[in-house]
Amino acid sequence: MEITKETVLKVAGLAKLNLAEEEAQRLAHEMGKIVGFAGKLAEMDLEGVQPTTHAVKLENVFRADEMQPSYPREEILANGPERDEACFVVPKVVE
Template identity: 35%
Template sequence: MKINREEIKNIALLSRLEVPEERMAQMEKALNDVLQYVEELEELDLTDVEPMAHAVQVQNVFRKDEVKPSLDRKLALQNAPEEDNGYFKVPRVIQE
């Protein structure tokens, strides 16, 4: 499948992109190269290939979630400008 300048102009119009005439030949070659590569990929036999969500095997790299001692509440609140019943008190951000 080949793409021509008229199709590129139409796609650019629909995409609201401005493609200068001096870049049209470069754009045409690049798009035709992509389409040729897709045609080559379509020729591959992929019947035994399982679909993948990622190109490489992905594994979780986070550490295990373990309960550990945390900062004492009084120590955490000692520099708070305002405190209310053991919690930081902040200015209201939602207006009624």
């Protein structure tokens, strides 16, 4: 399957990635190869096979509704690029 440069730029836009012209060109080629590889699966006869979404056959992995202590705020905020005394700070969001 061919992946065009336009497809790459569209996906990049949705992922908020800025790609230079030659990067887009190169990625179109590389992504084409990846998708082509996965395309081999289409050659298999999958008549009657249920789609699966997980590689391990586990179901209903739950936890009980029990409260645990949260993290200290300082530790939580330490991971943010910008913060004030109580919150993460992000560039002004205009709605």
